[in-house]
Amino acid sequence: METYLVGGAVRDRLLGLPAGDRDFVVVGATQEQMLARGFKGVGRDFPVFLHPQTGEEYALARTERKSGRGYRGFVVDADPGVTLEEDLQRRDFTINAIAQRDDGTLVDPWHGARDLEHRVLRHVGPAFVEDPLRVLRAARFMARFAALGFTVAPETMTLMRQIVASGEMADLVPERVWQELVRALASKTPSAFLRTLRECGALAVVLPEIDALYGVPQRAEYHPEVDTGVHIELVCDMAARLAPGDAVVGFAALVHDLGKALTPEDVLPKHLGHEHAGLAPLRALCDRLKVPFQHRDLAKIACREHLNVHRLLELRDRTVHELLQRCDGFRQPARIAQLGLVCEADKRGRAGLQDVAYPQREELMRLLDVAQSVRAADVAREGLEGPALGEALAKARIRAIGAARQRREDAS
Secondary structure (H helix, E strand, C coil): CEEEEECHHHHHHHHCCCCCCCEEEEECCCHHHHHHCCCEECCCCCCEEECCCCCCEEEECCEEEECCCCCCCEEEECCCCCCHHHHHHCCCEHHHCCEECCCCCEECCCCHHHHHHHCEECECCHHHHHCCHHHHHHHHHHHHHHHHCCEECHHHHHHHHHHHHHCHHHHCCHHHHHHHHHHHHCCCCHHHHHHHHHHHCCHHHHCHHHHCCCCCECCCCCCCCCEHHHHHHHHHHHHHHHCCCCHHHHHHHHHCCHHHHHCCCCCCCCCCCHHHHCHHHHHHHHHHHCCCHHHHHHHHHHHHHHHHHHCHHHCCHHHHHHHHHHCCCCCCHHHHHHHHHHHHHHHHCCCCCCCCCCHHHHHHHHHHHHHHCCCHHHHCCCCCCHHHHHHHHHHHHHHHHHHHHHHHHHHC
C-alpha cells in the first residue's frame, strides 16, 4: 500500500499559491483494508475515505471507462492492481495529474510541472472528450489562473469544441453547471470563464442568455467598449475586484443587463427599459440552473434597480425611500450593500472607466442608515396603528433622508 498527495494541493504548491484541501490517492489497497485501518467510507460512485484523525480524503487508485452519455456515464475500476500512472492518466489536465511522494519528490508522467511553468492548461489524453463536465472545468480553471498568464492549449480547445459538437453538454445536470459557474464567479477573473466557454461554443449551450449579449451594441458615450458581452466581462471582473470571493455579487453582476439582448434592432444602440425586460430571461436562467434564492433575489433587484442607483443623486427623497423599501432594505440592509457593489461594478466595468469615482454606493448606504434610524416608536401616537402607522413612519423617514441630503449640500 502506497499513498501519494495528488491534485490541487500539488499544483498550487508548485505555483506558490496558498495551500488548500489536501487529497491523497492510495495504490495497492482494497476497501476492506481501508476500513480496517479506521478510514470512513464516503464515496458513492467510487471508493473515497476520510482519514480517522485528519478528516482528509483518501481515494483508491482507479480507472474509468466510458459507458454512456454525460459525466456520469462511466464504469469505475478500483482494483488493487491499478497503478499510480493509470490513476493519473484518467485525470482531466496535466497540471492536476501530478503526484507527490512523502519525501516531496514528484511523479509527473504527463509533464504537468512543465505546463505549470509554461502556464498552459492542457488535457492529459484523448479520454478527455468522454466527460462534458471538463469543458466547464477548463473554463473555471481559466477564471482562476488567467491572471497568472495561463492559456488553453490549442489541441485542448479543439477537443472542447468536439465535446460541444457532440451535444453531450446538454446532459449536464443543472447543479453541476451551477457549481462550476459559482466557483468561477468567486475567482479573480470571471471574464476568462465566459471567454473560454464562448471560444469553444459552450456558452450558447449552458448560458444562452449571456451568449446573446455578445455583438449587441451600446451607446459609445456611456460604454466605450460598445459590445454588451464585453461589458459583462468587465463588470464581472470589477465585481471580483470589489467583492473578492462573493459569488452572490458576482452572479448579479453577470446577469444585470440580460434585457439588452431583447432590445429591438431599430432602437439600438439605446436600450430603453432594458432593466425590466431583463427580468424574464433572468427568471428563466435561474429556474433552469436552480439558482439559490440568495443569488436569485439580489440578481433580480440589481437587474431592476441598477439605473435607479446610478441616478441616486438626482432622485427625489420619496423615490429614494421607495427604492430602499422595494429592495427590502430596512429588514435586509446587507442586501443594499451588495446592490451598491453590483452597481459600482456596472459603472466601472467599462473600457477606460475602471478607476472612475462612484459616490452613489456610499450615499446609498448613508441614506439607508439615516432612514433606519427612524423607528416606529419615534412616530407612534395614541391610536395610530396598522397602515396609518406605516404611512407616518414612511413620511418621517423621507423627511430624515431629505434633511441628511440638505446637510451634505450645505456642507459642500
